[in-house]
Amino acid sequence: MEKDASLSMEDQLELVAKAFVDHYYHLFDNNRPSLSSLYHHTSLLTFEGQKIQGAEDISMKLTQLPFDHCKHFISTMDCQPSPFAGGIIVFVSGSLQLQGEEHQLRFSQMFHLIPTLHGSFFVQNDIFRLNYG
Secondary structure, eight states: OOOOTTSOHHHHHHHHHHHHHHHHHHHHHHOGGGGGGGEEEEEEEEETTEEEESHHHHHHHHHTSSOSOEEEEEEEEEEEEOSSTTOEEEEEEEEEEETTOSSOEEEEEEEEEEEOTTSOEEEEEEEEEEEOO
16 A cells, blocks of 8 residues: 555554455455465464464464354454554454354454565454453
């Protein structure tokens, strides 16, 4: 994403974070195997307390979840600049609807995005939790 001189740094962070969140959940809902391209061999996913490292293992975990189809609905998205390598911390809350289920499940997810040499970002850290209660 090109930097727009007319936008503040905060506005630019928001645009990058929103574009990432839209892209991530679109892929998750429509083409889960392609999520592997967003991770790196150093990436770490904590999924409901289980730690998985590396793009290949993370992709395997996400594609082997016990449901084929779901739809994410984002309620909130917050972001902050990370002092590490110009990264961005993104925190998302929302709900997801599993195919054939009547009730939506609430979730929270945090991403630590790191810029690449090609001007895009990869997910270094990803923490996912369902919110019960």
